[in-house]
Amino acid sequence: MKAIEITKAGEMQLVEREMPQMAAGEILLKLKYVGFCGSDLSTYLGKNPLVQYPRIPGHEISAVIEKIGDAVPDSFTVGQSVTVVPYTNCGQCTSCKQKRFNACRYNQTLGVQRDGAMAEYITVPWQKVLKDEALSDVQLALVEPMTVGFHAVDNGKVTDLDTVMIFGCGMIGSGAIVRAKLRGATVVAVDIDDSKLAIAQQLGADYVINSKDQILHEELEKITNGDGPTVVIEAAGNPITYKSAIEEVAFAGRVVCIGYAGNEVAFPTKLWVQKEMEIMGSRNANPTDFEAVMKYLKQSSLDENVLISRTVEPEQAPQAMKDWSEAPGKILKILVKF
Known part of the structure; x- marks a missing residue:
């Protein structure tokens, strides 16, 4: 499958990766749009101390369910439109015990401490998948950054x-x-x-x-x-x-x-x-923040396209990231369309 990789500071390229293997409790997602985040720009510039190279960036996700693994609730079905909560939480640290999962001491965010979603397919634990058929593919990609x-x-x-x-x-x-x-x-x-x-x-x-x-x-x-x-x-x-x-x-x-x-x-x-x-x-976001953003996007009359500076194909992503790095103040959001 195609994937976008930051090979080292200042270098991004389109690569071929093996299809992800789905474990029990996981869902295979086919990506529709993935947004570039400020943390991805920092990784590209070599300024993100949490990242080791090479790294697939991306955690602002719009996708459809391609396949469902064992031990996944029946409420998930193939073809549903979804977004993803891209953070992990250990459940045992002081933050998690207070249900402030966003500040988990051992959090690993997609595209930062682990490979992200800038690829044709990813697997995700079902607990991190949020479905909403009322939102468009573009809106779903804007959920996480707004949270x-x-x-x-x-x-x-x-x-x-x-x-x-x-x-x-x-x-x-x-x-x-x-x-x-x-x-x-x-x-x-x-x-x-x-x-x-x-x-x-x-x-x-x-x-x-x-x-x-x-x-x-x-x-x-x-x-x-x-x-x-x-x-x-x-x-x-x-x-x-x-x-x-x-x-x-x-x-x-x-x-x-x-x-x-x-x-x-x-x-x-x-x-x-x-x-x-x-x-x-203030770090990341909690599940209630995701719910609030999704509710807003469904009820608002705002044209969400005002938030999107560019939409590019995977082959154009390296140049788009280079352009952003050279004029960061002029870009609000770049979406990669898979």
Whole structure:
């Protein structure tokens, strides 16, 4: 079968791999679309410390059930359209015991610690397969990347009384914008790319700020009457936005961190203490986040194609990844169509 492999940093190619062998309790999936994630870009650039090469990337999945193994519930049938929860969980660590499976100490994500879904076929334990015939193949491929932003909003305990500022309007930030609006919050989207800010407005952002062209603090002062946003979600992974999140969040506010900054971040502990702010991480997503995104995609009037920058064939994937690596700020989502 065809598979897309990151052979080493800066090198991606189309390869032939053996068909996966299906074990008891597993389902064989035929891939329809797989999205490139920011973690795949980091792997391609040689900046992902969790990856060993060669690696098949991909964990944003749209597929159909090709074959069903033994010991799989009868509710799964051949031909069903599905997506996949791409994380493992051990069930025994402190996170799992609290049912926070997304933060499992021993998690292995498809395409990161183990080979992913950029191939014609994969096998998956039935417990990780989510079926929904009402969603299109493209929508199913957008579920997982949107769940990460949904989960961050959940961690931030966002309500309709909050003003939520979101740093970074990529795919994860887009999910956070959608979820915060569904919670009834006032949403401020911040980025340095006007095209992404235009999409943020289509997703429901009440205010957009280009922090390259506008003075962030002054704009927030006007929007919040000098109080600052009650919740800040950092989805840019930049030391500058990490520091701004601490500086701009309201007193007694919450800062939720999704992005990985490339360098260590120093900030004044005085603000942390004086504001009595909560600073928390947000990793992956839980099953309820998947349910919420799937419900949103079924009920929303949004044309999900606004979230997709390019759709390519497997043969075009290496060039698409090279293009993304050279202009990362211009790409929201690349889908590979199998």
